[in-house]
Amino acid sequence: MNQVKQKLKGFMQHKEAWAVIGILIVLLFNVFFSPKFFQISFNNGHLYGSIIDVLNRGSSLVIVSLGMCLVIATRGVDISVGSVSAVGAMVAVFLLKSAGMAAAPAILCGLLAGLACGVWNGFLVAKLNIQPMIATLILMTVGRGIAQIISGGQILTINSKAYAFLGRGYVFGIPFPTIIMILVTLGVWLLTRKTSLGTSIEAVGINETSARYAGISTTQILWIVYIICGLLAALSGMIESANVSSADGNNNGLLLELDAILAVVLGGTSMDGGKFYLAGTVIGALFIQTLTTTIYTFGVPAETIMVVKALVVIFVVLLSTDRVKNAFAKLTERKKAGVENAG
Amino acid sequence: MLAKLRIKNTALAAAVGIFAILFIAGSVMYPNFLSLRVLLNLLINNAYMIVLAGGVCFTILTGGIDLSIGAVVAMTSMIAASLLRSGMNAYLVIAICLLTGVVFGTVQGLLIQYFGLHPWIVTLAGMFFARGACYLISVEAIPIKNQAFYNISQFKLYLGPGRFISLNVIVALVFLALCLYLAKFTKFGRTTYALGGNRQSALLMGLPVARTKILVYTFSGFSATLSGLMFTLYTLSGYGLNANGAEMDAIAACVIGGVSLYGGIGSLFGPFIGVLVAGVIRTMVDFQGTLSSWWTKIFVGTLMLFCIVLQAVIVEREKARKADAQQKKRKKKEPAPAELAEAKS
Numbered sequence: 001m002n003q004v005k006q007k008l009k010g011f012m013q014h015k016e017a018w019a020v021i022g023i024l025i026v027l028l029f030n031v032f033f034s035p036k037f038f039q040i041s042f043n044n045g046h047l048y049g050s051i052i053d054v055l056n057r058g059s060s061l062v063i064v065s066l067g068m069c070l071v072i073a074t075r076g077v078d079i080s081v082g083s084v085s086a087v088g089a090m091v092a093v094f095l096l097k098s099a100g101m102a103a104a105p106a107i108l109c110g111l112l113a114g115l116a117c118g119v120w121n122g123f124l125v126a127k128l129n130i131q132p133m134i135a136t137l138i139l140m141t142v143g144r145g146i147a148q149i150i151s152g153g154q155i156l157t158i159n160s161k162a163y164a165f166l167g168r169g170y171v172f173g174i175p176f177p178t179i180i181m182i183l184v185t186l187g188v189w190l191l192t193r194k195t196s197l198g199t200s201i202e203a204v205g206i207n208e209t210s211a212r213y214a215g216i217s218t219t220q221i222l223w224i225v226y227i228i229c230g231l232l233a234a235l236s237g238m239i240e241s242a243n244v245s246s247a248d249g250n251n252n253g254l255l256l257e258l259d260a261i262l263a264v265v266l267g268g269t270s271m272d273g274g275k276f277y278l279a280g281t282v283i284g285a286l287f288i289q290t291l292t293t294t295i296y297t298f299g300v301p302a303e304t305i306m307v308v309k310a311l312v313v314i315f316v317v318l319l320s321t322d323r324v325k326n327a328f329a330k331l332t333e334r335k336k337a338g339v340e341n342a343g
Numbered sequence: 344m345l346a347k348l349r350i351k352n353t354a355l356a357a358a359v360g361i362f363a364i365l366f367i368a369g370s371v372m373y374p375n376f377l378s379l380r381v382l383l384n385l386l387i388n389n390a391y392m393i394v395l396a397g398g399v400c401f402t403i404l405t406g407g408i409d410l411s412i413g414a415v416v417a418m419t420s421m422i423a424a425s426l427l428r429s430g431m432n433a434y435l436v437i438a439i440c441l442l443t444g445v446v447f448g449t450v451q452g453l454l455i456q457y458f459g460l461h462p463w464i465v466t467l468a469g470m471f472f473a474r475g476a477c478y479l480i481s482v483e484a485i486p487i488k489n490q491a492f493y494n495i496s497q498f499k500l501y502l503g504p505g506r507f508i509s510l511n512v513i514v515a516l517v518f519l520a521l522c523l524y525l526a527k528f529t530k531f532g533r534t535t536y537a538l539g540g541n542r543q544s545a546l547l548m549g550l551p552v553a554r555t556k557i558l559v560y561t562f563s564g565f566s567a568t569l570s571g572l573m574f575t576l577y578t579l580s581g582y583g584l585n586a587n588g589a590e591m592d593a594i595a596a597c598v599i600g601g602v603s604l605y606g607g608i609g610s611l612f613g614p615f616i617g618v619l620v621a622g623v624i625r626t627m628v629d630f631q632g633t634l635s636s637w638w639t640k641i642f643v644g645t646l647m648l649f650c651i652v653l654q655a656v657i658v659e660r661e662k663a664r665k666a667d668a669q670q671k672k673r674k675k676k677e678p679a680p681a682e683l684a685e686a687k688s
Contacts, residue, residue, distance in 0.1 A: 077463075130655050133408075134604045138651070141591060142644030148637040249637075258467050271461045303478030303583070310472035313464070314454065321458045 015268025016280035018316050022266065023287040026294055034297055047173045050293055058289030059181035060236035062282050064256060065263035066188045067229035069281040072264050074225050075205045075273025076125060076132030081233040081260055083143025084117040085253035088234025089241035090147040093156045096163055103162030107238060114234020117143065118227035126222035140257070147249030157246040167243030177239050184232065189278055191228075198276075201225060205273030262313055263288055353657055354601025354609075354650065358616045361599070361646065365623045373630040379506050381626060389622040390511035391416070391573040395589060396596040396614035397522040398566025401559040403597055404526075405538040406606025407462035409560060411451065411469030412567040413589035415444060417582070418473040419571025423492075424485035424581025433491035440568050447473070448564015452557035466560075470590070477583030484582035487575070496576040511573045518569065522611040525562075535559060539606025595643060596621060599650050620646065 030037035030050075040049035064081050071078045092110030095101040101109070117139055124135035169176035192198030200221050203211040212218050233253075241247045265271060266287060267280025291312060295305050318324055370377035386393075395412055402409045419440050426436045447469065454465045487493070499507040526532035534555040537545035546552050574586060598604065599620050600613025624642045628634050 128652060128655055129659075130651055131604055134598065134651055137591070137594065137598070138644050138648045141595065141647065142641050145637045145640035145644065148635070149641075153635050153637065258470070261463065261467065265461075265464055271463060301478065301482070303482055304475055306471040306475030307479060308475070310468040310470075310475060313468045313471070317460055317464055317468075318454075318458060321460060323458050 015275070015277050016283060017268075018319060019266045019268065019280050019283040019287050022312070022316050023283060023290055026287070026290050030294055030297075034294075037294070037297060042173065046170045047175075050297060052175065052178075054286060054289050054293050055178045055181075056175035057177075057293070058286050059175075059177035060239045061256075061259055061263060061289060062181050062285040063184050063232050063236040063239070064260045065267075065281045065285040066184060066278065067225075067232035068257075068260040069264045069267070069269055069276050069278060070188070070192065070201060070225040071132070071229045072261070072269055072271060073201050073205045073273055073276035074222055075208070076222070076225070077261065077271070078121060078136045078226065078229045078233075079133060079257045079261075080117065080121060080136040080139035080143055081229065082253035082256035083140050083147070084114055084230050084233040085237025085240065085256055086147045086247075086249050087117060087143050087150075087237070088114045089237040089247045089252050090150045090156070090249055091234075092163070092238050093158055093241055093247035094150050096160050097156055097158050103160055103166075106163065107166065110234050110238050111231055114230045114232075114237075115227060116230075117234070118230025119223075121230065122223035122226035125226060126219040144249055147247075147252075151247065151249055153249075155246055155248045159245060163242050164245050165242070167239050167241070177243075180235070180239065184235070185278070185282055188228070192276075192278070197221075197224070202275055205276075259288055260285075262309075266313070266316055354603075354654055355613055355616065357650065357653055358600050358613060358620060362616055362620050362623060365620065365627065369623065369627045369630065373627075376626075376630060379503075383502070383506060383508055383512075385619060385622045385626060386512045386515070387509050388625075389618050390509070390515040391570045391577060391586075392589070392592060392596065392618045392622075393515040393615055394518050394566050394570040394573060396593040396600075396618050397518060397611060398563040398570070399590070399593045400522070400597050400602055400609065400611055400614045401526075401535055402462070402563050403539075403594070403602055403604055404535050404606055404609060405556060405559050406542070407455065407556075407559070408466060408594070408604075409448075409451070409469075409563040409567075410463065410466040410590050411447070411473055412563060412570070412593060413586045413591075414470040414473035414477075415447060415564065415567035416571040416574050416586035416589055417477050417584065419444065419568045420575040420578070420581040420585050421477045421480045421485065421583060422581075423572060423575050424487050425480050427487050427489040427492055428485055433489055433495065436492075437572060440572055441565060444564040444566075444568025444571070445561055446564075448561040448567070449557060451564065452560030455560065456553050456556045474583065477581075480583075481581075482583065484580050486580045492576075493579065496579060509576075511576060514569070514573060518566070519611070519615055526611045531555060531558060536607055539608070541607075592621065592643075595647050598647055599643075601650070601654070603654060 027037075037050045040047060040051060042048070064085065068078060068081060088110040091113040092106045095106040095109050096103065121132075121136050121139060124130045124138070125132050128135075165176060166180075167177060171179055192201065200211070200216045203214065203216055204218050204221050208218050211221075233256075236256075237253050241252060261271075263285035264276075264281050265284070267282070267284035268277045269275070269281065288309070291309065292305055295308060366377075375381075395416065399409050399412055422443060423436050423440050426439065427433065451465050451469050454460050455462050495510060498510040500509075500513065501507045526535070530551075534545065534550045534552070537548065537550055538552060538555060542552065571586075575581060578585070593614070594604075596617030597609070597614045598617070600609070600615065600617035602609030602613045621639075621643050624646070625636075625639045628636060628639050628642070
């Protein structure tokens with residue numbers, strides 16, 4: 001019993017704990033109320049089921065959240081990801097439709113657009129020393145305008161099968177977005193945990209001045225994280241737009257920045273920068289998607305998702321605050337004391 | 344202190360200058376632009392935004408933010424429309440709406456202050472909550488047919504033949520005066536600035552930091568519902584997608600008006616000017632006729648960039664000036680007490 005307690009305590013020490021617990025609670029809820037959630041079937045060489053759906057639909061959020069995680073680790077925030085994802089999708093779809101480009105170069109151009117957005121944000125934050133939230137606020141407002149101007153204010157639809165594969169394709173029965181998600185996660189993990197980049201990012205987030213004195217080129221690091229974030233935002237935007245074979249400058253990636261920030265914070269990374277948790281971020285993003293899918297499977301009106309999301313987020317974040325933790329600690333101590341007294 | 348004053352004034356002066364230049368440019372470019380009617384319409388169309396920006400400005404001054412305000416505007420319109428549809432007295436509805444905002448804001452403030460949560464996260468959740476609540480009430484738009492409410496909305500103050508301002512404008516101007524008064528002449532206002540300047544010193548000075556931090560969110564929630572009521576009077580319907588992205592417009596207005604998002608710097612007059620600048624740009628795009636409405640976004644964004652860079656440059660220059668002054672003092676070896684105090688501030 002004590003050993004279990006010790007292990008539990010050890011588990012709770014992990015920053016990722018709350019995201020894991022959140023996902024477990026939602027899954028447990030499904031075990032009791034909708035066992036169908038766990039059914040996985042194999043049709044036409046494709047995997048089907050709610051779990052697969054979570055991994056499929058959640059992949060674009062995971063991809064954005066990973067970029068956001070790195071930015072938040074430097075004590076920044078990129079609130080332009082929603083607009084950047086719209087720009088990336090619009091560039092790719094526009095080139096496919098109007099310029100008659102093939103899918104692969106169009107996607108590459110979409111990524112380049114994301115890269116350009118990242119360079120711009122990085123320039124404002126790293127070179128001009130503007131507070132990240134303000135700096136990215138500019139692109140957040142302007143980005144949608146740019147996307148609209150590219151499309152002439154219309155929703156562009158295309159029927160390129162190659163492009164649609166990005167969002168709807170299957171490889172060995174696994175949804176293609178899920179594969180991209182796994183590859184991106186792996187890539188970001190290798191880049192930050194197997195090179196010194198991760199440590200440098202954390203150093204910048206903890207104390208930029210000391211990081212500079214320690215010989216880290218903080219400008220370069222900041223620039224790199226915003227570029228990665230822009231690239232990943234554009235990629236996720238293209239996945240989303242490929243899924244519906246269209247691009248809508250007004251509604252693509254709407255409120256994406258908020259979901260991404262939530263995923264990162266739920267995953268244990270502090271908004272104050274410093275240590276970042278990639279696994280936690282992935283779990284946090286999947287948690288948000290699991291919650292959404294669960295609500296959908298219950299046939300609850302889709303619009304109520306926001307209320308549930310809000311309450312869950314506040315609940316989870318509250319549990320991780322010191323005040324609540326202390327209150328819990330006191331409660332258990334009192335219980336212990338009570339047991340001893342009785343004994 | 345002096346440095347701060349200078350930053351505030353330069354940025355605000357720049358905003359006023361931009362407004363003047365834009366208005367003059369509009370008058371030169373388009374006939375009929377230079378008229379009282381355009382100016383009054385500017386106020387009528389943006390009255391709700393003036394209130395919204397003024398409220399959020401207090402949270403920004405403390406170094407926080409309130410992202411829920413746009414959603415609260417929509418929620419207010421939904422609550423008002425649904426209650427009016429059920430036949431409730433219009434004045435009672437207004438009172439209930441304002442109370443909702445006060446409670447909503449206070450809860451957010453409590454979560455931020457008492458549990459030490461990040462304002463971004465709390466107000467983000469608040470935003471989701473308020474938008475979701477709209478759809479819980481109804482997914483579709485609710486028209487308002489209440490006679491008393493309609494009468495309130497039709498109130499006009501004539502300034503001359505055919506030239507009038509609506510009730511919303513009067514409320515917005517009174518609200519602006521209230522904001523200026525709160526910021527300049529009350530303990531609440533001074534504590535707000537102190538909080539944004541340096542929370543630690545504000546605490547050590549014995550200022551009511553905790554209470555003020557909660558109160559700014561209460562005030563922001565109140566102003567958001569007030570703004571929501573004005574928006575409802577303006578459109579005479581409730582809809583969950585109302586004021587989508589209004590929080591960003593309000594924050595942009597603060598930035599253009601010279602309020603620093605770092606907290607502690609800025610005049611309450613700034614958001615007002617910021618809203619008018621954005622309004623003039625929209626009017627010019629309308630007058631142009633051939634430009635589509637999303638050009639407004641690009642112009643406002645570019646202007647925001649200009650203001651932000653200007654702020655950054657001013658801050659850098661002040662830093663350099665201070666460092667210079669300090670160096671001079673070291674050369675003197677025996678600094679005068681007054682100079683020392685200034686260097687410390």
